[in-house]
Amino acid sequence: MLIRPFQTGDEAALYRVHYSAIHQVAVRDYTAEQINAWAPPDADPTLWAERMHAMQPFVAEIDGQIAGYADVQPSGHIVHFFVSGDFPRQGVGRALMERIHAKAQQLGLTALTSDVSRTAQPFFAHFGFHIVEERFPVRLGVTIPNALMRKAL
Structure with a gap:
């Protein structure tokens, strides 16, 4: 597994990760209406790309395929x-969380925060x-x- 910085060109693959995580995994904790509002099939690719460029996430790859992504902002918030x-x-989740913690230490953060789905709460x-x-x-x-x-650091 490779954890690397976001690169221009990753945007569509990151939306596929986002979409599959919600439609295949979070579906056990949310209704179909909630799932479709959270990750609509017709999301605006330009707005999504702008969001990814602003967020600058870490990207996890397995055998050249993007398997996950996560960010940590200078405030310590994971978007x-x-x-x-x-x-x-x-x-993949463990590797991304370890990278977030390493970045937090590098930034001298004292805490991490995130708005976490019901599905991801046990993981966090x-x-x-x-x-x-x-x-x-x-x-x-x-x-x-x-x-x-x-989480206090």
Whole structure:
């Protein structure tokens, strides 16, 4: 497995990871309406590309295929953390979390935070995050519950 910085040209593959993670994995914790609002099949590729360029995530590759991605911002906030539904339980999440922690140490951060889906909460808890508050964001008119999680470093 290779963990590398985001590169121009990764955008479409990262959306496929995002889409598969939600449609293949998070589907067990959310309704079809929530899943389709969270990861619509007709998402605007230009807006998505702008978001990825602004976020500058780490990208996980297995045998040349993008298997996941995650970011950590200078504030310590993790905006996205997704592993493809095609690469479950292959250490992608662990490798990305380790890279986030290394970057946090390099930046001198004292805490990490993220708005974490119901599906990912046990994974984040395994790495020492705890729930600060339940949240109920609305996307495309649909409420998609998650939780603000935090880890002191």
